[in-house]
Amino acid sequence: MDIAIVTGASGGIGAAIAKLIHERSEGQLTLCLHYNGNAVAAQALSDSIPNSFIVKADLATAEGRQALRDAVLAKGTPFALINNAGIDKPHEPALMISEEGFDKLVATNLKAPLFLMRDFAKEMARNESGVIVNISSVLARKAVVGSAVYRATKAALEALTQQFASEIGPKGVRVVAVAPGFIETAMTKDIPEEQRAGIKKDVALGAFGAPEAIAETVWHAIENQYLNGAVIAVDGGMAL
């Protein structure tokens, strides 16, 4: 069976991506729903998607990444990898950046998608078929106080997207990045009202987006056979 792996499917954007892949593939793709701490959300999502299974793994560790890879290969053939799991904290102003915060953000947002991409792309290349979608951020191109390291991880992920697209495109595997703006999920729910108003002023469409808007673009990346190495912004016009 062909498998679509969604990392961080227990989160807002990941859950929307998993649901849409199930719907649009008309059940042809089996969903691997990855989570780390939120077993309740992952199980509830799996209950709503008949051909799915859940895998718990801390992707910031080599053991966690290996566990995810083993679980997928035990079930079938990886066809799509959506590198969506990520964190945006700690928020540390430039002069307060800590080594601990740096290591945490880099391990989760950069090291994890890089090595998952390397390992699953090897399997996809064997079959000369597959697609990887990396979830970046508008902040890869925009300075927001406290987001220096987050920004760096996402900018590096976009560079890796282009590098992998160039190197593994000839092997039949496409790699695309989707860069969301501010989206209504657990990640943004605690932003104070005053700060939200300031952010909205920066968005041409004047609002935060819905997770489904990101899912639509991820599905487009999966379907469009000529899309490779692109970074697609879905940010309501924030990075302009």
Ligand SMILES: NC(=O)c1ccc[n+]([C@@H]2O[C@H](COP(=O)([O-])OP(=O)(O)OC[C@H]3O[C@@H](n4cnc5c(N)ncnc54)[C@H](OP(=O)(O)O)[C@@H]3O)[C@@H](O)[C@H]2O)c1
């Ligand atoms: N929301 C936004 O405004 C926004 C904007 C731009 C980009 N993004 C990006 O979109 C992606 C999804 O964000 P979201 O808004 O859906 O956030 P979210 O609701 O907080 O979900 C984050 C997901 O990442 C998982 N995760 C966190 N640390 C992990 C680790 N060490 N190992 C494995 N999984 C881990 C979480 O798993 P558990 O909950 O199970 O622990 C959860 O499923 C992230 O890459 C984020 O940077 C979000």
